[in-house]
Amino acid sequence: MVDLIIKTGVQDELDDNPISPHFYEALDEEVAELLEDASRRAEANERKTVMPQDL
Template structure:
């Protein structure tokens, strides 16, 4: 699986928090699911372009 997130960006965003090592894998999985659902919705609406409304 390709990493969809940038760990340093997550660390910057959550600067005041500690982040466990397995958080990144879980977040990456959530993002992959979100992208899959958005692509499916675009296809269901006869579009090849994924748009914000597909989220």
């Protein structure tokens, strides 16, 4: 699987919290699922373009 998140961006956002290496894997899976759902919703609405309302 391709990494969908940028670790340094997550670290910058959560700079006060230590981050487990497994957190990145779980977050990547959540993002992948979110993107798949958005893509399905766009297709269900007969669009190829994924839009904010698909989230």
